[in-house]
Amino acid sequence: MPALSTGAGNEPGLYELLAGLPSQLQPHVQSPEDRSFLNNMFGEKSLHSLVKIHEKLQCYEDSSPSPVLQTAETLALDLAEELQNKSLTGDIKELIRLLSKPHIKSLLSVHDTVAQKSYDPELPPLPDDLDDEEDSVKIIRLVKNKEPLGATIKKDEHTGAIIVARIMRGGAADRSGLIHVGDELREVNGIPVDGKKPEEIILILSQSQGAITFKIVPGIKDEPPIKDPKMFVRALFDYDPVEDKAIPCKEAGMSFQRGDILQVMCQDDATWWQARHHSDTNPRAGLIPSKQFQERRLALRRPATLPPPQKISSRRSYDEALECAEETEDDSDSGSSLSGQHIVGLRRSFRLSRRDKKTNKSMYECKKSDQYDTADVPTYEEVASSRRQHGARHRLVVIVGPTGVGLNELKRKLLISDPQHFGVTVPHTTRPKRNQETDGVEYHFFSKHLFETDIHNNKFIEYGEYKGNYYGTSLDSVRSVLSKNKVCLLDVQPHTVKHLRTAEFKPFVVFVKPPPIDRLRETRKNAKVISGRDDKTSTKAFTEEDFQEMISSAQVMENQYGHLFEKVIVNGDLSAASSELKLALKKVETEAHWVPVSWTHS
Numbered sequence: 001m002p003a004l005s006t007g008a009g010n011e012p013g014l015y016e017l018l019a020g021l022p023s024q025l026q027p028h029v030q031s032p033e034d035r036s037f038l039n040n041m042f043g044e045k046s047l048h049s050l051v052k053i054h055e056k057l058q059c060y061e062d063s064s065p066s067p068v069l070q071t072a073e074t075l076a077l078d079l080a081e082e083l084q085n086k087s088l089t090g091d092i093k094e095l096i097r098l099l100s101k102p103h104i105k106s107l108l109s110v111h112d113t114v115a116q117k118s119y120d121p122e123l124p125p126l127p128d129d130l131d132d133e134e135d136s137v138k139i140i141r142l143v144k145n146k147e148p149l150g151a152t153i154k155k156d157e158h159t160g161a162i163i164v165a166r167i168m169r170g171g172a173a174d175r176s177g178l179i180h181v182g183d184e185l186r187e188v189n190g191i192p193v194d195g196k197k198p199e200e201i202i203l204i205l206s207q208s209q210g211a212i213t214f215k216i217v218p219g220i221k222d223e224p225p226i227k228d229p230k231m232f233v234r235a236l237f238d239y240d241p242v243e244d245k246a247i248p249c250k251e252a253g254m255s256f257q258r259g260d261i262l263q264v265m266c267q268d269d270a271t272w273w274q275a276r277h278h279s280d281t282n283p284r285a286g287l288i289p290s291k292q293f294q295e296r297r298l299a300l301r302r303p304a305t306l307p308p309p310q311k312i313s314s315r316r317s318y319d320e321a322l323e324c325a326e327e328t329e330d331d332s333d334s335g336s337s338l339s340g341q342h343i344v345g346l347r348r349s350f351r352l353s354r355r356d357k358k359t360n361k362s363m364y365e366c367k368k369s370d371q372y373d374t375a376d377v378p379t380y381e382e383v384a385s386s387r388r389q390h391g392a393r394h395r396l397v398v399i400v401g402p403t404g405v406g407l408n409e410l411k412r413k414l415l416i417s418d419p420q421h422f423g424v425t426v427p428h429t430t431r432p433k434r435n436q437e438t439d440g441v442e443y444h445f446f447s448k449h450l451f452e453t454d455i456h457n458n459k460f461i462e463y464g465e466y467k468g469n470y471y472g473t474s475l476d477s478v479r480s481v482l483s484k485n486k487v488c489l490l491d492v493q494p495h496t497v498k499h500l501r502t503a504e505f506k507p508f509v510v511f512v513k514p515p516p517i518d519r520l521r522e523t524r525k526n527a528k529v530i531s532g533r534d535d536k537t538s539t540k541a542f543t544e545e546d547f548q549e550m551i552s553s554a555q556v557m558e559n560q561y562g563h564l565f566e567k568v569i570v571n572g573d574l575s576a577a578s579s580e581l582k583l584a585l586k587k588v589e590t591e592a593h594w595v596p597v598s599w600t601h602s
């Protein structure tokens with residue numbers, strides 16, 4: 001039968017044909033019941049709608065459109081769930097109502113069926129040369145389209161048999177429920193596999209399309225029932241299976257990048273986990289190294305002694321920086337004064353860790369840094385999706401970056417933009433209070449004894465010594481800002497970040513990095529930095545050496561601590577960087593994001 005016309009050109013369309021059919025049939029139908037039956041049938045509204053849809057779809061036949069995704073139904077469900085948590089505006093309510101309609105749900109379900117091409121073709125008949133003796137042999141037919149089968153095989157070293165080594169979760173073989181780990185493969189599409197290498201069998205499989213017939217002897221070992229795979233991890237390293245000599249099957253491997261969120265679907269194998277990208281529409285899992293395995297091999301690769309955690313610019317020494325801070329304190333026109341109130345946390349961050357050139361003593365201590373760095377091997381971190389509840393404390397915003405990159409400038413811009421919303425910490429010092437200073441405003445003035453007791457009790461995030469006086473930032477000063485329901489902006493040395501990664505502070509860590517050197521020269525043409533130890537009040541332009549150091553220091557920080565950074569901002573254009581930071585912080589406050597799972601238990 002020829003295909004029905006779409007109504008193109010002078011041909012009547014199917015729709016017109018249908019509409020005219022009852023009157024054309026009338027002369028041939030005698031009984032009034034038959035006539036009314038035909039009229040009812042051809043006049044049926046749903047039939048007309050169906051034909052109209054058919055005609056519309058015909059236009060797309062030539063362009064053969066391909067689906068954007070295969071899981072529209074799940075997407076719609078997820079979206080409806082997301083929207084439930086939003087404030088219900090008119091548009092949102094309307095969208096939720098639409099998504100809950102059975103018609104839309106069915107439409108999306110049909111869309112997915114078509115997109116996944118899961119309308120199986122008719123299977124060929126079973127082969128009739130089955131060996132009756134082999135009652136344990138199973139004949140399985142799977143329909144394969146472009147998607148791989150999602151199973152790996154290996155040769156048994158002793159028997160030479162080809163065994164199913166792994167079933168990838170969510171893949172075609174897994175979804176069929178017919179093939180299991182340990183099954184012995186005897187034939188593929190009637191071709192015996194004994195004596196063949198696994199690679200040759202994989203080639204047969206990869207070249208097959210449509211129905212594939214397997215003859216298998218079921219393995220004895222039953223697979224444990226699959227639990228709902230709900231573990232999510234953040235990858236803390238980049239991975240490419242092509243580069244991995246240890247992976248048993250490169251084709252089954254899955255690449256990912258540091259920061260990606262992965263759903264771990266199977267941990268049965270202690271060395272190779274199965275996982276999928278959280279945002280991927282493809283349900284099939286890929287192989288990734290397990291946490292233990294990755295930790296073990298990374299630990300083996302590490303040199304016995306690490307280089308110092310970071311290379312810090314020598315543009316300004318700690319004391320120069322402090323002197324500079326002391327100078328600007330009295331400068332009421334400086335950027336550190338806001339609405340008549342000093343924003344002391346802006347004056348000097350405590351993130352410079354240097355050695356005093358004269359005494360070669362560390363000017364700046366930070367508890368337990370290096371030991372932690374050698375022990376930690378960043379692999380995966382279990383995470384859960386979390387959204388800030390209305391009125392709950394804000395996450396601590398930790399900003400890190402190389403000296404001179406613009407951390408103070410970015411903090412200052414945020415504070416000026418909304419002083420009620422953002423806040424900075426008040427540092428502690430043991431130096432004597434000056435006349436114009438107020439305790440708790442510029443500094444918390446402490447006795448040396450009290451300061452040292454607090455050091456001993458781990459109360460400082462960072463502290464340092466300058467000219468016999470201590471300076472430091474305490475955990476309590478952060479708590480104080482957060483308790484005012486403000487977003488606390490804190491810049492620290494990167495190796496301090498891990499000590500702040502607690503359920504209490506839930507830090508959102510932003511790394512500010514310099515742009516490429518050309519852009520750095522161009523944007524910092526008019527920027528001024530403190531010139532040197534002889535004249536602490538004078539400023540000078542950045543030198544080429546400053547730029548080089550800023551870039552290399554940023555690189556070291558990113559290599560060593562990149563897994564702790566949730567957001568990276570390139571500070572080329574200052575106002576663009578500041579807007580990007582502000583937007584990122586807004587999102588952290590209002591949207592769901594992935595945080596270590598332990599933070600969600602408290």
Ligand SMILES: Nc1ncnc2c1ncn2[C@@H]1O[C@H](COP(=O)(O)OP(=O)(O)OP(=O)(O)O)[C@@H](O)[C@H]1O
Pocket residue numbers: 316349401402403404405406407408409410523524527528529571572573574575577
């Ligand atoms: N994107 C930018 N474009 C031009 N100048 C900038 C930019 N960002 C920062 N600056 C300037 O660079 C200088 C150093 O900035 P800032 O003091 O904020 O750096 P920092 O990271 O806090 O450094 P330090 O740790 O040495 O205090 C300042 O003069 C600042 O105005």
